[in-house]
Amino acid sequence: xxxxxxxxxxxxxxxxxxxxxxxxxxxxxxxxxxxxxxxxxxxxxxxxxxxxxxxxxxxxxxxxxxxxxxxxxxxxxxxxxxxxxxxxxxxxxxxxxxxxxxxxxxxxxxxxxxxxxxxxxxxxxxxxxxxxxxxxxxxxxxxxxxxxxxxxxxxxxxxxxxxxxxxxxxxxxxxxxxxxxx
Amino acid sequence: xxxxxxxxxxxxxxxxxxxxxxxxxxxxxxxxxxxxxxxxxxxxxxxxxxxxxxxxxxxxxxxxxxxxxxxxxxxxxxxxxxxxxxxxxxxxxxxxxxxxxxxxxxxxxxxxxxxxxxxxxxxxxxxxxxxxxxxxxxxxxxxxxxxxxxxxxxxxxxxxxxxxxxxxxxxxxxxxxxxxxxxxxxxxxxxxxxxxxxxxxxxxxxxxxxxxxxxxxxxxxxxxxxxxxxxxxxxxxxxxxxxxxxxxxxxxxxxxxxxxxxxxxxxxxxxxxxxxxxxxxxxxxxxxxxxxxxxxxxxxxxxxxxxxxxxxxxxxxxxx
Numbered sequence: 001x002x003x004x005x006x007x008x009x010x011x012x013x014x015x016x017x018x019x020x021x022x023x024x025x026x027x028x029x030x031x032x033x034x035x036x037x038x039x040x041x042x043x044x045x046x047x048x049x050x051x052x053x054x055x056x057x058x059x060x061x062x063x064x065x066x067x068x069x070x071x072x073x074x075x076x077x078x079x080x081x082x083x084x085x086x087x088x089x090x091x092x093x094x095x096x097x098x099x100x101x102x103x104x105x106x107x108x109x110x111x112x113x114x115x116x117x118x119x120x121x122x123x124x125x126x127x128x129x130x131x132x133x134x135x136x137x138x139x140x141x142x143x144x145x146x147x148x149x150x151x152x153x154x155x156x157x158x159x160x161x162x163x164x165x166x167x168x169x170x171x172x173x174x175x176x177x178x179x180x181x182x
Numbered sequence: 183x184x185x186x187x188x189x190x191x192x193x194x195x196x197x198x199x200x201x202x203x204x205x206x207x208x209x210x211x212x213x214x215x216x217x218x219x220x221x222x223x224x225x226x227x228x229x230x231x232x233x234x235x236x237x238x239x240x241x242x243x244x245x246x247x248x249x250x251x252x253x254x255x256x257x258x259x260x261x262x263x264x265x266x267x268x269x270x271x272x273x274x275x276x277x278x279x280x281x282x283x284x285x286x287x288x289x290x291x292x293x294x295x296x297x298x299x300x301x302x303x304x305x306x307x308x309x310x311x312x313x314x315x316x317x318x319x320x321x322x323x324x325x326x327x328x329x330x331x332x333x334x335x336x337x338x339x340x341x342x343x344x345x346x347x348x349x350x351x352x353x354x355x356x357x358x359x360x361x362x363x364x365x366x367x368x369x370x371x372x373x374x375x376x377x378x379x380x381x382x383x384x385x386x387x388x389x390x391x392x393x394x395x396x397x398x399x400x401x402x403x404x405x406x407x408x409x410x411x412x413x414x415x416x417x418x419x420x421x422x423x424x425x426x427x428x429x430x431x432x433x434x435x436x437x438x439x440x441x442x443x444x445x446x447x448x449x450x451x452x453x454x455x456x457x458x459x460x461x462x463x464x465x466x467x468x469x470x471x472x473x474x475x476x477x478x479x480x481x482x483x484x485x486x487x488x489x490x491x492x493x494x495x496x497x498x499x500x501x502x
Binding site: 019022034035036039040041042043044045046047058067070071072073074075076090091092093094095096097099100101102103105108109113114115169171172173 | 183184185186187188189190191192193194195196199201202260261262263264266267269270272273275277278279280281283284355356357358359491494495
């Protein structure tokens, strides 16, 4: 899988903030109550009547240069298939350094295991031949795109080549692989 | 207007990140104090050979392994998956200060225990030898350490410095928490650790000459600590919006009163004044100033751990 580089692209122009992605993820990944691996962030800017609403479905950015992997003392947080960032709960001591190091506040402790947890880009699906992540599959406006950033023909590559996009906190130097289309 | 709503509601990070509770500042305080004790006793061994040593000072090195064990117990309490603690010792991660720390803590034990054994007064040593000399390896270690006193003293200084510095580097390398994100936190925690180590030693029945040395050293250390703290604050205040937002925690923000009264006034300036007055009037340095230094060192770590966690990147709103 080393020749693949997975990334996610969210179209903020079509996202309505319905939070189906949040529910889809919770159902698919059985996250504990009161925690979720993705969430809806809305930003309302301007002065009435000139208002501008940005809606983002947020999750782990699967950074190219991930601070959580750097600080992890046991190697539990690591780079997994296709350049994704993964957690091996068997190695995690629950020291929470990764939670403190994440600029995107994407991690939590699963109270059932005591291990750090977060979005996996649904690697259990992708690695087994399913083409979509659960959030992508459930999205009613098809605003979530997932694929190989290194393949110029992929859905995500074509969108990034033709549309204006941004990433979150680029100044953090983390090189996220999670993009938003304007 | 910027109005943000977020459905995340993760109680560990919303509205502000707070994953580390009371255990961490308590550990950082004990770790710094142990670093100070190890360095002071190591220096004393190297430079004070043959000098008369009070019983209290001869026994004080034993407090290093005891206090660090207590600190590590608090660290262990903080772990969410405590029975995986052994995983720290199945890896060494160059990029992880916490991994460095785990191995440093392991190295603290042999060097501090062996130094403590060397400085233990003869009657106690004799008693222990009587009980343990049946074991041949005890006899050979006993003979070996007494030939390597300078080496063990130097190792205590090196390991103590590593312990003191790493506790600051651990926080200082987190770019996501701008209040901590300064290379000055390493030296700040080391100097504060030395100061609290000296203060802790002053709580015991040391001789007048020993008290004077420690009290004078502490005055210098408090001066250096104030200077490093000023540089740390200036560094943040003259940085970008994220750094400025972080330092505002101590200038008008929720930790302002606690930081300026407990750390700066009561923890540094008051003991500095007290030690100067004791020195000026030829008094034997007492325990009052030492208690203030210890409270100040604890308050510094407590405030830094909690205030730092509540800081983060602030500039992303403009990015949309």
